[in-house]
Amino acid sequence: xxxxxxxxxxxxxxxxxxxxxxxxxxxxxxxxxxxxxxxxxxxxxxxxxxxxxxxxxxxxxxxxxxxxxxxxxxxxxxxxxxxxxxxxxxxxxxxxxxxxxxxxxxxxxxxxxxxxxxxxxxxxxxxxxxxxxxxxxxxxxxxxxxxxxxxxxxxxxxxxxxxxxxxxxxxxxxxxxxxxxxxxxxxxxxxxxxxxxxxxxxxxxxxxxxxxxxxxxxxxxxxxxxxxxxxxxxxxxxxxxxxxxxxxxxxxxxxxxxxxxxxxxxxxxxxxxxxxxxxxxxxxxxxxxxxxxxxxxxxxxxxxxxxxxxxxxxxxxxxxxxxxxxxxxxxxxxxxxxxxxxxxxxxxxxxxxxxxxxxxxxxxxxxxxxxxxxx
Amino acid sequence: xxxxxxxxxxxxxxxxxxxxxxxxxxxxxxxxxxxxxxxxxxxxxxxxxxxxxxxxxxxxxxxxxxxxxxxxxxxxxxxxxxxxxxxxxxxxxxxxxxxxxxxxxxxxxxxxxxxxxxxxxxxxxxxxxxxxxxxxxxxxxxxxxxxxxxxxxxxxxxxxxxxxxxxxxxxxxxxxxxxxxxxxxxxxxxxxxxxxxxxxxxxxxxxxxxxxxxxxxxxxxxxxxxxxxxxxxxxxxxxxxxxxxxxxxxxxxxxxxxxxxxxxxxxxxxxxxxxxxxxxxxxxxxxxxxxxxxxxxxxxxxxxxx
Numbered sequence: 001x002x003x004x005x006x007x008x009x010x011x012x013x014x015x016x017x018x019x020x021x022x023x024x025x026x027x028x029x030x031x032x033x034x035x036x037x038x039x040x041x042x043x044x045x046x047x048x049x050x051x052x053x054x055x056x057x058x059x060x061x062x063x064x065x066x067x068x069x070x071x072x073x074x075x076x077x078x079x080x081x082x083x084x085x086x087x088x089x090x091x092x093x094x095x096x097x098x099x100x101x102x103x104x105x106x107x108x109x110x111x112x113x114x115x116x117x118x119x120x121x122x123x124x125x126x127x128x129x130x131x132x133x134x135x136x137x138x139x140x141x142x143x144x145x146x147x148x149x150x151x152x153x154x155x156x157x158x159x160x161x162x163x164x165x166x167x168x169x170x171x172x173x174x175x176x177x178x179x180x181x182x183x184x185x186x187x188x189x190x191x192x193x194x195x196x197x198x199x200x201x202x203x204x205x206x207x208x209x210x211x212x213x214x215x216x217x218x219x220x221x222x223x224x225x226x227x228x229x230x231x232x233x234x235x236x237x238x239x240x241x242x243x244x245x246x247x248x249x250x251x252x253x254x255x256x257x258x259x260x261x262x263x264x265x266x267x268x269x270x271x272x273x274x275x276x277x278x279x280x281x282x283x284x285x286x287x288x289x290x291x292x293x294x295x296x297x298x299x300x301x302x303x304x305x306x307x308x309x310x311x312x313x314x315x316x317x318x319x320x321x322x323x324x325x326x327x328x329x330x331x332x333x334x335x336x337x338x339x340x341x342x343x344x345x346x347x348x349x350x351x352x353x354x355x356x357x358x359x360x361x362x363x364x365x366x367x368x369x370x371x372x373x374x375x
Numbered sequence: 376x377x378x379x380x381x382x383x384x385x386x387x388x389x390x391x392x393x394x395x396x397x398x399x400x401x402x403x404x405x406x407x408x409x410x411x412x413x414x415x416x417x418x419x420x421x422x423x424x425x426x427x428x429x430x431x432x433x434x435x436x437x438x439x440x441x442x443x444x445x446x447x448x449x450x451x452x453x454x455x456x457x458x459x460x461x462x463x464x465x466x467x468x469x470x471x472x473x474x475x476x477x478x479x480x481x482x483x484x485x486x487x488x489x490x491x492x493x494x495x496x497x498x499x500x501x502x503x504x505x506x507x508x509x510x511x512x513x514x515x516x517x518x519x520x521x522x523x524x525x526x527x528x529x530x531x532x533x534x535x536x537x538x539x540x541x542x543x544x545x546x547x548x549x550x551x552x553x554x555x556x557x558x559x560x561x562x563x564x565x566x567x568x569x570x571x572x573x574x575x576x577x578x579x580x581x582x583x584x585x586x587x588x589x590x591x592x593x594x595x596x597x598x599x600x601x602x603x604x605x606x607x608x609x610x611x612x613x614x615x616x617x618x619x620x621x622x623x624x625x626x627x628x629x630x631x632x633x634x635x636x637x638x639x640x641x642x643x644x645x646x647x648x649x650x651x652x653x654x655x656x657x658x659x660x661x662x663x664x665x666x667x668x669x670x671x672x673x674x675x676x677x678x679x680x681x
Contacts, residue, residue, distance in 0.1 A: 003660050003661045003662055005466045005660065005661065006639070006643070006661045006662065006663065008462055008465070008466050009462055009463070009466060009639050009642055009643070010635070010636075010639055011462075012458055012459045012461075012462035013459060013538075013636050013638045013639050013642075014636075015455050015458060015459070016452075016455045016456065016459060016535055016538070016638065017451070017452050017455060017539075018535075018538065018539035018542045018543070019535065019538040019539065019542070019636055019638060205546060252450070252451045253451075254451060254454075254514075284513060284514065
């Protein structure tokens, strides 16, 4: 492990105005960090006017996350991560066009209780001009299992002002829907996703960084939602994403402004734009506040139908609100407070959608509390 | 010896009480001067702001408050320097202390300025007002609950100025330049032909070169007692004072350290000097390249120093 004293001096020196412009050689994180996060994600109840049948109570999810990372020797780091989710609530089953022309949603009748857990292990090797990492994830739910692996690396050059990153990932998923025979669902199905990304980060000067990247993914297999009635989707989905971000540090204000844009496009016909702004403001040496706002807009998939197509005249159709055209706005606030080796984190986010064709669009509130311990 | 390589221009100036120079590969002298002026202006700005000899400096304003007791709000640059000073204090177990300058009142490091070891009670009286832990630093407010203290950024600001010079020259499009602020050296990159800069390290006693360092990136800083030391009754006393005992540090004659940034090289060199006999252990722990001249004039080089 690199000398702690030197790292402390380096970290502090890089905060000096005019010194931070130059990055240092890639080294593993010096501290061992143990982090815990607990989040509550609560979807708003479905509006009574849009409810056709079932429960208006939508998902309420509690998420616990535990993460440990540590350097091993001077060239390696490992991280172990685990999360546990417990969810309850009802989900949209099908939609119909009501007599008055409005679409209404039939929800799954009873409240669903689900548990999901996953574990990720990753190893990273650091070189003088970059790093290379591998990770494996196992995710387990009673009706959904996924195994995935990823490799990624980055290389820094041009006076350490430019970083090139790339990675590939693959996931093998198995679905075994519950109550399959009772509701005439598929008994079991497979799905795979393979993706790759490449990005470049450029330090423009000591106050600004720009990053841009593209990624591509192909999902193949059973991409239909087995819990929705008469849902039928193609067996392949090719996805493309372009991201750009810009970071600007304002020395006198002790604040950093982040602006991010993301373009997503797939061959289902969904195209989306995401624009996000955040301000990382240091109030005191130990206290940071991060307000952020995110704007989202997407077009509908070609086979999206506001009301479930029971006749199935078309080869594909889905009334899944996630495939409809809609806009979303979310705003959040995060606080980080450091006392010695401990950092306390609190955040809240409110997400709201507007759209005309899908009545089941969600609005949600997410609250998170966390504690990091460095040692 | 003067480097007469074509295209290499040296601009010499005086600042921060020392000889400074900028060596730049440029189209002509006018272009080199224009680039060097960026450094000269910034070093001048920092000197005007942080000199403890100038009554008009911001440091003097801080010291007026420190003298009387009270608090003062500081700007972002000063705040980051105070944060850095705080890190130096923490990482040196209290040896690298920006409040220790007060002890110089008991010692006179001018040649022949001191003929006897100061009185123990005089040192004790000063020691009561030395110690970063007495200062309440919560950015942007600096509070001195104890009156009669003094702050100085010796060992930090000159090195910081050298690092800023690197950023300024790089931004202005001078990737082949060497900045030398009285022995604190930084390069913006290799020489124009891609080769390293050769830097002579002097013998503390005779000024004769004892080693040549080849630097293509990063910085070199030297902390040495030979530049300003006094001799009392046959014993040599360094100008570096231990903030706990008030006595000069006994140990190496000089320490030269190579790091990515001059401010780090300078802090590590100063810290090693302050550690006295443990200097070598401290240097080895950092993994940085160094050259250590012991008081016996024996030289220890780290593996990476070449």
